[in-house]
Amino acid sequence: MVVKGKKLQKKPSRKEQSKEFLSVKSKKKNDILSESDMEDEEMEEQQSLDGDGGNSGSDLSSDGDDTFAGDVLQGSDDEEKGSGSDSDLDSDDSDVEKKSRAIDDEKEREEKEALDELQLNIKEQPDEFRLPTQEELEEEARGPPDLTGLKQRIKEVVRVLSNFSSLRQEGATRKQYIEQLKMDLGSYYGYNEFLISSLVEMFPPVELMELIEAFEKPRPITLRTNTLKTRRRDLAGVLLNRGINLDPLSKWSKVGLVVYDHQVPYGATPEYMAGHYMVQSASSFLPVMALAPQEKERVVDMAASPGGKTTYIAALMKNTGIIYANEMKEQRLTKLTSNLQRLGVTNTVVCSYDGRELPKVLGHNTADRVLLDAPCSGTGVISKDESVKTSKNAVDVQNCSRLQKELILAAIDMVDANSKSGGYVVYSTCSMMVIENEDVIDYALKKRDVKLVPCGLDFGRPGFVRFRERRFHPSLEKTRRFYPHVHNMDGFFVAKLKKMSNSKGVPAAASEVEEVVEEGSEIEPSTTENPEAEIPKPQRKEMLKKGNKSSTTNNGSLKRKNEEKPAPKEKRKKFKPLPREEISKAREDKRQALREAKKKATTKSASKKARPGV
Numbered sequence: 001m002v003v004k005g006k007k008l009q010k011k012p013s014r015k016e017q018s019k020e021f022l023s024v025k026s027k028k029k030n031d032i033l034s035e036s037d038m039e040d041e042e043m044e045e046q047q048s049l050d051g052d053g054g055n056s057g058s059d060l061s062s063d064g065d066d067t068f069a070g071d072v073l074q075g076s077d078d079e080e081k082g083s084g085s086d087s088d089l090d091s092d093d094s095d096v097e098k099k100s101r102a103i104d105d106e107k108e109r110e111e112k113e114a115l116d117e118l119q120l121n122i123k124e125q126p127d128e129f130r131l132p133t134q135e136e137l138e139e140e141a142r143g144p145p146d147l148t149g150l151k152q153r154i155k156e157v158v159r160v161l162s163n164f165s166s167l168r169q170e171g172a173t174r175k176q177y178i179e180q181l182k183m184d185l186g187s188y189y190g191y192n193e194f195l196i197s198s199l200v201e202m203f204p205p206v207e208l209m210e211l212i213e214a215f216e217k218p219r220p221i222t223l224r225t226n227t228l229k230t231r232r233r234d235l236a237g238v239l240l241n242r243g244i245n246l247d248p249l250s251k252w253s254k255v256g257l258v259v260y261d262h263q264v265p266y267g268a269t270p271e272y273m274a275g276h277y278m279v280q281s282a283s284s285f286l287p288v289m290a291l292a293p294q295e296k297e298r299v300v301d302m303a304a305s306p307g308g309k310t311t312y313i314a315a316l317m318k319n320t321g322i323i324y325a326n327e328m329k330e331q332r333l334t335k336l337t338s339n340l341q342r343l344g345v346t347n348t349v350v351c352s353y354d355g356r357e358l359p360k361v362l363g364h365n366t367a368d369r370v371l372l373d374a375p376c377s378g379t380g381v382i383s384k385d386e387s388v389k390t391s392k393n394a395v396d397v398q399n400c401s402r403l404q405k406e407l408i409l410a411a412i413d414m415v416d417a418n419s420k421s422g423g424y425v426v427y428s429t430c431s432m433m434v435i436e437n438e439d440v441i442d443y444a445l446k447k448r449d450v451k452l453v454p455c456g457l458d459f460g461r462p463g464f465v466r467f468r469e470r471r472f473h474p475s476l477e478k479t480r481r482f483y484p485h486v487h488n489m490d491g492f493f494v495a496k497l498k499k500m501s502n503s504k505g506v507p508a509a510a511s512e513v514e515e516v517v518e519e520g521s522e523i524e525p526s527t528t529e530n531p532e533a534e535i536p537k538p539q540r541k542e543m544l545k546k547g548n549k550s551s552t553t554n555n556g557s558l559k560r561k562n563e564e565k566p567a568p569k570e571k572r573k574k575f576k577p578l579p580r581e582e583i584s585k586a587r588e589d590k591r592q593a594l595r596e597a598k599k600k601a602t603t604k605s606a607s608k609k610a611r612p613g614v
């Protein structure tokens with residue numbers, strides 16, 4: 001491979017290259033193994049549409065390390081063999097000297113050769129990076145991957161792209177550099193074309209590199225104190241005594257702990273068994289914090305297993321009120337219920353429905369808050385599940401987006417806009433994809449009378465208001481994105497919606513599903529802003545007043561309230577008055593019909609009167 005950069009490096013041997021590659025893999029394997037004996041709540045959270053998320057990490061082999069260990073052991077065996085009898089001692093000494101000199105000479109010769117080669121390269125190549133030609137790329141493809149060369153070229157392309165006007169090669173376009181970058185990132189880090197292209201579209205080159213590098217490293221291990229059973233300070237003390245070195249997670253959480261190192265498995269301590277904490281990624285605290293459930297409320301967790309967020313909601317509600325924890329996949333219910341039990345949650349009803357059916361089951365406009373931690377592509381949790389790099393394609397992500405749009409309408413339909421304490425929906429995903437995040441929220445804003453409100457999290461990046469050809473409602477700026485390279489947590493998205501009125505609480509009709517498909521398409525640019533969010537305030541108040549009248553219930557059960565079900569706005573036909581002549585003609589016809597009917601009736605009664613015996 002030809003890499004012409006400022007700093008030319010000696011090409012490493014194949015063995016060195018494979019060592020570098022394997023060390024990353026074996027590190028991952030160790031990380032995975034260290035957690036394998038506990039309930040891996042985090043892995044469960046990234047379940048995609050297909051269900052049981054990739055666990056391909058467990059197949060990773062530690063061959064690299066083993067081979068290395070083998071070499072070391074082999075070396076010590078040789079040494080033992082070399083220490084022979086006393087009589088051999090003198091001759092051995094001179095042998096060793098000779099051998100050592102020979103090794104030194106060989107080393108010197110190799111170094112000289114390498115230096116000559118380097119000089120030659122420097123003379124041959126200009127002091128600037130140039131893109132490889134088609135032939136060079138073809139030649140490269142025939143050989144084994146040159147990881148060091150690839151990495152060097154990635155760096156060079158990123159350098160050029162960051163200062164394109166002054167560093168670019170004459171005649172080369174930005175697109176060519178981007179294409180090269182995508183190809184090299186794909187080969188070096190093992191991403192499929194779809195995913196790497198999506199990420200390239202989202203971030204400027206330098207930041208993209210930071211993100212991709214962050215995905216190669218594990219995120220910190222975090223625990224959430226179960227305040228139903230203990231206090232963070234007490235828990236930290238006990239775990240420290242057990243040899244788990246930890247600290248409070250961060251200023252933004254009162255219940256989180258971060259584990260630095262541990263002499264005992266943190267997923268198998270007596271405190272863990274007793275439900276004093278949950279092993280939970282920092283990012284998954286966020287949607288619950290945004291939901292901010294209150295005591296005695298009615299809350300629905302639409303996609304709940306393994307229950308990391310449900311148990312946190314229960315703790316914030318101090319086990320009061322009621323939580324409906326729904327999980328569609330039966331095989332995931334055991335994990336959910338066992339976590340609820342372990343953590344001592346007593347205010348939760350577990351159910352198993354497709355989330356889209358929930359409004360029919362639990363009732364429309366009946367919940368104070370709904371959490372939709374949606375099934376997604378899992379593209380934010382690559383550090384935990386490397387298989388996502390290759391397993392997701394455009395169709396998968398489109399399918400996720402379509403389901404998420406249907407689920408979010410169901411979530412909104414369950415919330416009561418007139419709830420005294422709530423009326424909120426929180427939507428979250430562990431996906432990086434715009435069509436699973438901003439696009440879903442934008443869709444909800446268009447379909448229901450909801451508006452975005454701040455998530456109440458004082459960090460995180462604002463969601464996209466525009467992305468490529470797409471234009472979203474300006475309030476999308478209130479949503480939050482979290483990134484591994486910025487926030488040292490999994491890629492995550494959180495949005496909080498307030499339901500403004502129950503007037504659009506219609507169940508998802510078949511026609512809506514069709515529209516979802518249409519609107520989910522990346523190709524069709526969104527031009528319409530959300531008309532519903534712009535309803536003037538006085539009109540809103542009026543709608544709310546009306547809603548209040550029809551929805552008073554004061555018992556604790558989720559009872560179906562009176563629903564107003566006007567046809568969706570976009571389906572209503574505009575009223576067109578008929579021409580004046582048509583109206584008078586219609587009136588005349590009606591009068592005539594009435595006259596005739598009257599006449600008939602009089603004739604009938606007259607004939608009845610004439611024949612009284614009949």
Ligand SMILES: C[S@@+](CC[C@H](N)C(=O)[O-])C[C@H]1O[C@@H](n2cnc3c(N)ncnc32)[C@H](O)[C@@H]1O
Pocket residue numbers: 044045046047048049051284302303304305306307308309310326327328329332353354355356373374375376
């Ligand atoms: C991101 S995970 C939820 C993680 C969970 N909220 C937690 O914090 O522990 C998404 C869940 O949605 C479930 N799911 C998939 N399709 C669903 C559907 N149509 N309705 C409801 N849940 C669904 C998956 O089985 C998965 O358990």
